[in-house]
Amino acid sequence: MQTLTSRSLTGIWSPLLLPVTMSESIDFDRLDATLETVLGTGVHGVYTNGTASEFHTLTEAEYDRLHELVAARCSAAGMPYQLGASHPSGQISLARIRRAVALRPGAVQIVLPDWLPLRPSEVLAALGRMAEAADGVPLVLYNPPYAKTQVGPELLARIADELPAVIGIKVPGVAVAKGLTDRLSVFVAGHTLATAHREGAAGSYSNVSCMSPAGAVRWFEQMRADPPAAAELEARLRAFLDEHIAPLAAEGYCDPALDKTLCAVGDWATVGTRVRWPHRSVPEARVAALRAAAWRAVPELLTDPAGGRLPAPGAGGGGGGFFYTL
Structure with a gap:
């Protein structure tokens, strides 16, 4: 596909959540079905191997199989896609970059x-080496609040000055990139996007898309057409997350477990809530009450990709980089 730029990288990008079996293998049939659904929701792009996609748990064989699937399906559908080459080891990340850019x-x-x-x-040296490995494909730096190395405004300005291969960054808030939104595509956590969009954020690698890809897209369009209404929806969305999802984080459930729980709440895919060892999974039995609360708080988000209403709470249906630490 055509390479992205700091100008063209915008909108709602949906993570590819991993359906995990009882034996903790990836169910690639369900993964393919989930991707097919996402491709019909109107999202602006698909990305892989973020925190929500449990990138740190993948074997290299799983990494390659997943990316070959995504590249083939997104290319056929004309859907922009980003491939994540992240790994805690810089050496493994370099090898992943080289294999990703071949696609x-x-x-x-x-x-x-x-x-x-x-x-x-x-x-700067790490990003420079990664840019060399990327062979002309641009880079997007993911720097969540729990990263051990935090990239602040001064260092981000140096990156923008010295490393043109870096076209975007995901950060906790636009303040980190103050004065740089015209040079870098700044992405934020999905549930903060209406506020951040007014401050220059280009889009989100979206936890809201985990709950409803089509709903996240409609909300993004509302941010441009009716900012006050979008801000009001953000307030209700944040209240729902604070009251019902943040307590799960306080119980010790990791961000991927919470993202999959939001997917189950939205009930648009059969991903399930299971995450890979060593992390705990949110029990499926907790989903029904969360879904009912979401319907009360943000019903306009809870529609299927075709625009029809999902089953009302209690009527059945499958149960299927969110910065919950802000």
């Missing part, structure tokens, strides 16, 4: 090597 995605997402915090000079 010619619009961009490659990366994280900084994770075991030891990096000094600013090491950050």
Whole structure:
């Protein structure tokens, strides 16, 4: 596909959540079906191997199989896609970058090597080496609040100045990239997007898309057409997350478990709530009450990709990088 730029990288990008079997293998049939559904929702792109996609659990064989599937399906559908080459090991990340760019995605997402915090000079050196491995495919830096190396405004400005291969970044908020939104595509957590969009954010790698890809797209369109209404929806969405999802985080459930729970709440795919070892999965039995609460809070998000209403709470149906730590 055509490579992305800091201008063209925008909108709602949906993660590819991993359906996990009882034996903790990836159910690639369900993964393919989930991807097919996402491709019909109107999202602006698909990305792989973020936190929501449990990138740190993949074997190299799983990594390659998943990316071959995504590249083939998205290319056939004309859907922009980014392939994540992230890994806590910089050496493994370099190898993943080289294999990802052979599939010619619009961009490659990366994280900084994770075991030891990096000094600013090491950050620049790491990104420079990754850019060389990417062979002309642009990079997007994922820097969540729990990354050991936090990229602040001063260092981000140096990245923008010295590394043109880096076209975008996912950060906790636009303040980190103050003054740089005209040079970098700044993405934020999905549930903060209406506020951040007014401050120059280009889009989100979206936890809201986990709950409803089509609903997230409609909300993004509302941000441009009716900002006050979009802000009001954000307030209700945040209240739902604070009251019903944040307590799960406080119980110790990891972000991928919460993202899959949102998918089950939205009831648009059969991903399920199971995450891979060593993390705990949110019990399916908790989904029904969460779904009912979501319907009360943000019913306009809970529609299927074709625009029809999902089954009302209690009427049955499958149960299927969210910064919950902000």
